[in-house]
Amino acid sequence: MTAIIAGPKILLLLPTWLLGVVLFHICKKIRHHLSIGVLLILSSTCLYTFYRLSGLPDHLYDFTQDAFGAIFVRSNLEFSRWFLNDYIVALLVSMNIFGVVLCSANFSINEKLSFYIRYFAGMTFTLYLFHYPLLQLFGSIFNSSAAVIILTLANIVIIAPLTEGRKSYWLKLVNRLHSQVRKPVHNRY
Template sequence: MTKEVSLYFDLSRFIAAFLVMVYHFSYERFSGGLYPMYFGHEAVIVFFILSGYVISFVADTKEDNFKSYFISRFSRLYSVVLPVLVLIPVFDIVGQYIDSSLYVGKTADSYYIIRLIANLTFSQEFWMFSFRYLSDGPLWSLGYEFWYYVLFGFSIFLKGKKKYIILTLTTLLIGPKILLLLPVWLFGVWIYGFHKNNSLDKSIARIIFFIIPIAFLYCFTYYNEINQFIYSIIGDDIKSKLGFSAGFITDYITGFFVGLHILSVKYINIVSLNKMLGGGRKVIRFFANSSFSIYLFHFPIFLFFAALLNHNPNSILDIIILFSITLASCLALAQVTENKKHIYKKYITILWEKVESRIKK
């Protein structure tokens, strides 16, 4: 992966996380309905495409065996998920004690132990279930992404009949909701393979790079109509059961556009972008390396500080303060979560090897 493509990926990761954050901040309880915001769900689709590409890259170039691949995946996810599962109850309990009205409709705390176990094991979106963890709605996507890692890992590291048996059992375990968005993730895998084995004319790549955002924005204006048409055929009762996969057709469209944009990047010669940003590359990398924490922590922290500061959503000053202090908190948390994943990797490796040695005995 060239420096320029890596920079594009870093920018994309941060922008996607930031879009989700801004989308949630547009809720009336935070910004008084001051501005309408879209693309929250679409930003998650960007994550899926990037994830498919990056996981293919690391499996091909670094983590080329079952053990290293899965240890790296567990380390990456649990470095943020474990702190989230510990800290969110604290934020929510204190926040609701101060102002419970802020949390109406935005938290789920019944059957807490079940929700905790489901999110700890990434089983929160199996079949038609959806076990939201307190106020942290964004955790839903990890219930998809983790199983894409698992299916991909099994497909490339297992051999023979055992591979197909385990893949079949895994798909039966996770259910249709998660599988519906798997093609989006796999498109990222395909793009990596295309980059590795093919070339594309620079002029064509540049046309794709600049036309795709315009084409996406045009199609996006028809997303509601597309989804309404789909469910007029298959029924709204199915829509209610699909949860975050309900807009799967428009998610495929989003994934197609995002994927083509990523595909074009390698061939358009964006060395000038790297030179233009210069020292700013370190800043971009800093924010990109905090994107996972921004994504998972921002909403509970919005609620927490809104309660703690007696937030007035109709005050511009309050709006600026709430957004700034939340972003700063997420960046600070990233320094002890995802940026410390090597510590998690160390202990997960020790645990893996202990289990491995017991199995061999």
């Protein structure tokens, strides 16, 4: 039922999200290994650069249009029409992240920098939710890519304390509403 509600556009990108989940669980259980980590970082960076410069993303898109029909792909898949490209990029990004995790035991971060990393990492869900609408908004107002990106990120920093920064408040509210919905209705007659 969930798959029907999500629809094909979301389901086409499901493997990329599942890869992230798998990577998260693998990273919790691995032993650090500097040389393998460096190899993964360098190889994924080189492969990504080659991939982007090779024109393969366009060939994959052409293949998708040939397989599913150009009209269907353009009118029905929207952002998911690049799903084959997204699979490759997700794999390369995962390799890179895995490499960084393998190397991480060999580096120490001072407490102040660690605080800022955690602080900004705590804004990722807000970034995920709001980046596209904000990019569209500022892109329609400004003609500068730099201005659009800076304004989008600045707004994420402003919005995040109201969303992720208040997770406990939102959780209590949802739980309260959920408990209200689940209360049995008494028949007055």
